[in-house]
Amino acid sequence: MSIEYTPWPAELATQYRAKGYWQDKPLTTILSDQLGNNSQGIAVADGQRQITYAELNSYSDNLAGYLQVQGLQSGDTAIVQLPNSIEFYITYFALIKLGVAPVCALFNHQRTELQSYCEILQPKAMIVSSAHALFNDEQFTNELFNRFSCLSKIITDHSKGNSELKQGYLHKHAFCSADLNPEDVAFFQLSGGSTGTPKLIPRTHNDYLYSVVASKEICELNGDTRYLCALPAPHNFPLSSPGALGVFIAGGTVILANDPSPTVCFPLIERFAITHTALVPPALQLWLQHASASDTDLTSLQVIQVGGAKLSRSVAEQVTPVLGCQLQQVFGMAEGLVNYTRYDDDQELILTTQGRPISDLDEIKIVDENGQPVPQGESGRLMTRGPYTFRGYYKSPTHNASAFDEEGFYSSGDIVKQLPSGHLIVEGRDKDQINRGGEKIAAEEVENHLLGHDHIQQVAIVSMPDEALGEKSCAFVVADQDVKLTTLILRKYLRQLGIADYKVPDKFKFVDQLPLTAVGKVNKKALRATFEQ
Numbered sequence: 292m293s294i295e296y297t298p299w300p301a302e303l304a305t306q307y308r309a310k311g312y313w314q315d316k317p318l319t320t321i322l323s324d325q326l327g328n329n330s331q332g333i334a335v336a337d338g339q340r341q342i343t344y345a346e347l348n349s350y351s352d353n354l355a356g357y358l359q360v361q362g363l364q365s366g367d368t369a370i371v372q373l374p375n376s377i378e379f380y381i382t383y384f385a386l387i388k389l390g391v392a393p394v395c396a397l398f399n400h401q402r403t404e405l406q407s408y409c410e411i412l413q414p415k416a417m418i419v420s421s422a423h424a425l426f427n428d429e430q431f432t433n434e435l436f437n438r439f440s441c442l443s444k445i446i447t448d449h450s451k452g453n454s455e456l457k458q459g460y461l462h463k464h465a466f467c468s469a470d471l472n473p474e475d476v477a478f479f480q481l482s483g484g485s486t487g488t489p490k491l492i493p494r495t496h497n498d499y500l501y502s503v504v505a506s507k508e509i510c511e512l513n514g515d516t517r518y519l520c521a522l523p524a525p526h527n528f529p530l531s532s533p534g535a536l537g538v539f540i541a542g543g544t545v546i547l548a549n550d551p552s553p554t555v556c557f558p559l560i561e562r563f564a565i566t567h568t569a570l571v572p573p574a575l576q577l578w579l580q581h582a583s584a585s586d587t588d589l590t591s592l593q594v595i596q597v598g599g600a601k602l603s604r605s606v607a608e609q610v611t612p613v614l615g616c617q618l619q620q621v622f623g624m625a626e627g628l629v630n631y632t633r634y635d636d637d638q639e640l641i642l643t644t645q646g647r648p649i650s651d652l653d654e655i656k657i658v659d660e661n662g663q664p665v666p667q668g669e670s671g672r673l674m675t676r677g678p679y680t681f682r683g684y685y686k687s688p689t690h691n692a693s694a695f696d697e698e699g700f701y702s703s704g705d706i707v708k709q710l711p712s713g714h715l716i717v718e719g720r721d722k723d724q725i726n727r728g729g730e731k732i733a734a735e736e737v738e739n740h741l742l743g744h745d746h747i748q749q750v751a752i753v754s755m756p757d758e759a760l761g762e763k764s765c766a767f768v769v770a771d772q773d774v775k776l777t778t779l780i781l782r783k784y785l786r787q788l789g790i791a792d793y794k795v796p797d798k799f800k801f802v803d804q805l806p807l808t809a810v811g812k813v814n815k816k817a818l819r820a821t822f823e824q
């Protein structure tokens with residue numbers, strides 16, 4: 292049984308195939324293509340260990356075989372939560388080989404995020420790490436087994452010593468390869484989200500492979516590429532833009548870092564002669580500050596990609612003088628569309644735009660509030676469809692009805708303008724989301740958690756400007772009059788519920804009432820305006 296998703300209309304699919312963009316090959320060809328000449332090339336290194344392409348292939352085969360014995364089969368789903376580690380890619384490929392579609396949670400996700408992924412996906416298995424506090428003991432896994440009868444297996448990787456995951460991939464387990472249909476869902480990406488519950492994005496073999504192959508070409512990766520993956524490995528940017536998968540297609544090496552701080556990354560750059568990396572703007576700022584005082588040799592760096600949130604021109608200008616490498620701006624989304632500045636673009640475009648789409652078949656419409664196209668060069672809402680932009684969130688018919696227009700264009704919620712060259716400039720946002728230095732927070736999701744508190748009547752979460760992160764989050768709270776709620780109490784409340792740390796509001800403001808718009812909705816614009824002096 293295939294996993295359900297909203298397919299592309301047949302005439303567009305025909306076009307994507309005719310151009311050779313959809314190759315009707317499964318994502319597993321990324322690995323199998325390296326097994327000829329490059330099987331002894333190093334695929335992934337993490338500072339302590341490294342594995343070759345042959346090992347990545349045989350380890351993921353072993354794990355697939357092991358999971359098969361546990362009863363997993365094509366059409367099933369799974370949840371993976373692993374830190375940036377060799378095991379992440381072994382697990383990713385093992386599941387893809389099996390035809391089991393995983394959602395890969397971020398390592399900083401907590402109880403409520405994992406539970407809601409379980410609710411939507413009804414996974415048969417989870418592969419997690421005891422390095423995460425939730426999986427330190429068996430309490431949470433027992434809770435999950437009790438609550439989700441679909442779950443038959445939770446495999447925990449223990450960072451030290453022998454773990455079931457390591458047993459699974461290090462030992463030979465016969466794997467009876469699955470018949471993969473490239474039109475099927477290969478895995479799910481996580482949406483940054485703007486709604487009360489997290490949304491999952493089905494990505495098919497065909498669409499994802501095309502986005503990675505084309506990205507690898509644009510970014511000119513080759514067998515000598517040594518890519519530092521310092522952002523969370525499952526995120527679309529370091530996975531596919533061109534990310535680790537692009538590096539594997541090129542036959543290069545991915546070097547993993549636990550976080551993007553210069554203290555962690557600079558020594559790795561020197562030791563592995565890193566050529567490419569991907570950063571969010573706040574991390575880039577730290578690199579720039581640190582570089583002048585550091586005597587680490589960074590001369591191997593060729594390209595730093597920056598994306599996930601808006602990069603200011605003043606910071607962009609410092610990249611080449613301070614870090615001695617080329618800047619590439621990347622504006623992408625887990626839902627599909629990715630834009631890159633090209634290496635041979637004018638300097639002005641590289642410094643001031645967020646790039647242009649990967650594909651000549653990416654269609655862009657920029658529209659006003661009524662869905663009507665704005666005149667060329669003016670700003671409006673970004674709508675897009677194309678060979679690697681999804682057609683619907685998983686099992687979300689109501690939300691899909693408003694997230695897409697009648698022509699199947701996806702509304703990204705970004706306010707952009709487009710130059711005649713096709714380059715996009717991101718000018719703002721029209722979605723109920725906070726972009727905290729690249730980490731996305733769906734305001735409604737956190738508001739709903741807070742509304743669950745006995746003494747909160749109303750709450751609205753909005754962004755406030757922040758020097759380092761670009762934006763932070765502020766919760767305006769209307770509480771019962773007779774109780775004294777404090778920031779501390781509410782932080783503790785959210786942490787006890789178990790939500791990712793970055794979603795806990797940076798600031799709480801206790802107010803008597805929330806401003807309303809003419810139609811009686813909370814006026815978030817007015818709340819945001821309180822931060823402007």
Ligand code: OOB
Pocket residue numbers: 481482483527528532597598599600601602620621622623624625626629645703704705717720726729731
């Ligand atoms: C990337 O993906 P997501 O899904 O975490 O977030 C997508 C949203 C975009 O809709 C936009 O609001 C914002 O993040 N964004 C940017 C940006 N890149 C992403 N806003 C301004 N400037 C940029 N350069 O963030 C993502 C996925 C693939 C590649 C790169 C980033």
